[in-house]
Amino acid sequence: MSLLIAKRLAALVATLFATSLVVFLVMAVLPGDPATIILGIGAQEDTLAALRHQLGLDLPLLQQYLRWVGGLLTGDLGTSYTYSRPVSELIGQRVMVSLPLAVFAIVLSTAIAIPCGVLAAARHNGPADIGVSTAAQIGIAIPNFWFAMLLILFFAIRLGWFPAGGFPGWDEGASAALGALVLPAVALALPQAAILTRVTRSAVLEVLGEDHVRTARAKGLTRGAALRRHAVRNALIPVVTIMGLQFSFLLAGTIVIENVFYLPGLGRLLFQAIAQRDLIVVQSLVVLLAGAVVIVNFIVDLAYLAIDPRLRRAVGG
């Protein structure tokens, strides 16, 4: 079992390495000179050269890459061209918005999807099933940014319950900060919840048809108890897979949603950095986001091991 985990860890490191290399190469071949961006188009050629030297842009590519990766490992991500602040500081601030937002959205989506999916499966072909399935079908078709605008229209502008955008920061008190994240989290969670509901429903339906559920019923478990104690846990395997996949969609979703709500998070930082060709920020952010996706997939693999003992057999658990 520890061998299996070690193998997965090695694959994780390899993927991260490959990602960093690809991102670096893509950035290196792209047009756009950071020195020109910093100093403006009219700058003197010798000033530009001096700045390039200072930034290490005149070094061979391999050396530049090693410097960058070394910096990634030690937490020194360089200095943003446009913000003139350390990238690590920029990212550190923004993470405090995006991470709570993502966690909030995942919790919401799971809390909606699993009960709805289980309910629909338990009442297969009944009115509850038809209602849940229809709602999920529509939920998948709704673009999250449009849903976000409707939420703003109704809950922020009409009812005034939540702010329409912006983020007060955590210093102003957790309730204000959380309040600013409610609508963005709901907007992010809805399409994910719709997909997860469908996956949960079909997974539970499939398990309910298996022989061991009948064995459980023969023991004296009621229909509901067999569902709770046997079907739901077994159905979690496909559900966890989709949740892992959804994490990466969620990260991408923050790019759009943080723009709708003017939230100073990682998605908006990335979007602005790309627009302003702040390559050093883009590089670090993309590797960070890809790393987050890879690490979540690793956690999903560990969750499999916890849920499904059959997988432990491969390595003689």
Place this chain on the structure above:
Amino acid sequence: MSVLLDIRDLVVEFPPAHGDGPGGAARVLHHVDLRVGRGESVGIVGESGCGKSMTALAAMGLLPVSADVAGSIVLDGAELTGLGDGAMSRIRGRRMGMVFQEPMSALNPVRTIGDQVAEGLRLHFRLPPGEALERAVALLERVGLPSNRFSPALYPHQLSGGQRQRVVIAIALACGPDLLIADEPTTALDVTIQSQILDLIAEVTAEEGMALLMISHDLGVIAETTDRMLVMYAGTVVEEGPTTEVFAHMAHPYTRGLFAAMPARGLIGGGRRLATIPGQVPDPRAPRVGCPFAPRCPRARERCRIDTPAADPFGPGHTVRCFYPGREEHAA
């Protein structure tokens, strides 16, 4: 011997599913009567699709929700038909246990065997987890899985088919039911394992004074494990009597056909297909006229296609549903 399970006039139908095309409800059981006395072992034999498993599932209250059930099922004086899921669940596992055909899929793959055996005890006796697990370990030992070699923390995939079937038996025995229903318990197992499992079932039911309802397509299994037997064909009981009596004087042509189709090399095992009876089982959706076996019956005459035979006495405790029951020749 007092009657434990008393099934009378049981009719089970499945309403037509949409998209099934023309045809009415599928009637899978036609007025089935079945009595099992305390401590008695009764067998039901027949081809697949004859309704033997449906009868067992009806007794357990585990028919699919779409099934329409009419008639009466009485366990120890209490009527079971019409009971809600909650009330039926208190009987299931506690008063009746069931062993299934496929040990490979009958256990939950993500829970330990100890946990699965203990679950019924915790449910019916409200035992604390530790105590339930102790009893589960004893039960596993009882079915031939001693804890020094078979930890209760094992998962089903770590056991062989025969060992898994022992776990399923331990689950069925856990709460000391009055009746054990075994639905083709050895069909999916290796020939060498089959007799071990049958012996185990015979042994535990005899020791506990438990009644047994053994369901099999294999006359050899029925001969070995039961006192009394029923032969079912197309949802109808066509012959019934003490097992030795039925084997000595097979009256119904279908029973004879089954016997003729049995492999000669031994009573148990090897019985694959009953292909030697020509023809097909009638469509359960078709309206029934005459004897259901008539189209396949070598002895059928005009009357068999018009009238339905009643269960007539044939020998001591032996009844048969046939106008021309055979006394003369044995397996042709």
Place this chain on the structure above:
Amino acid sequence: MAEAASLREVFVKGVRSGAFLLGGTITAVFVIVAIVAIFWTPWSYTAMDIPDRLQAPSWQHWLGTDQFGRDVLSMLMKGTHNSVLVAVVAVGIGMGVGVPLGSLAAARRGWIDELVMRFSDFAFAFPFLLSAVMITALFGPGAVNSIIAIGIFNIPVFARVTRGSGMAVWQRDYVMAARAAGKGEARITVEHVLPNIASVLIVQATIQFALAILGEAALSYLGLGTQPPQPSWGKMLAEAQTMAAIAPHLVIFPGLAIVFVVLGLNLFGDGLRDVLDPRLRRAR
């Protein structure tokens, strides 16, 4: 038993399936609107009319006007045209490159297969929208670049589906027989494999089509997709955002258009799957 359903069979089953009928109708309406918008819109989608700005829906302007007095219905129609165009070309790129790649992997296996699979693994590791935002932002915003960004993401999807279903066909007896008769890989692929997996590919195409529409809307909402003066649903929503309080119709109609077309495509795909799936057909 023939694997592919005959056209008549598909039609008869399709009429019986509610999802197929509803989804197909919605999809057809949007395609017709997209075609009509090439030749005709009620008003010019670029004509500004400042005195008539931000009008609520009326007989004159069925869906109202925007902040420059442009007719919302006309912009929506032209936006339908642009969205459908982007999606058609992007799915076309995905199929055009992905299906040959997948066919090759299924036919040859070995290192080609390994290469295709690892490439698609890598592509799937990045969230689609993240890659699309990077591509469009770095190579410049615009309809063409968003088509490329969405198209690139579709390649591994079709490569995988083609490979998976294609490999199953390669196992069949009649393919073995064709091989024994000396037919080449390319010929077997065209004559046997592709006709057999066509239904799977069509179903996948409707799903990818819906995703492409959603992707295009998100990109143009971020200002990276279709550029002015061409209208697009995403951009209409972005412009409407600041007007949401005073002119909610500007927010509602483009969003509903997206929801309807995506819903229609998904229903159509689900219905098509039921109609074409040989397993389900046998069960009936």
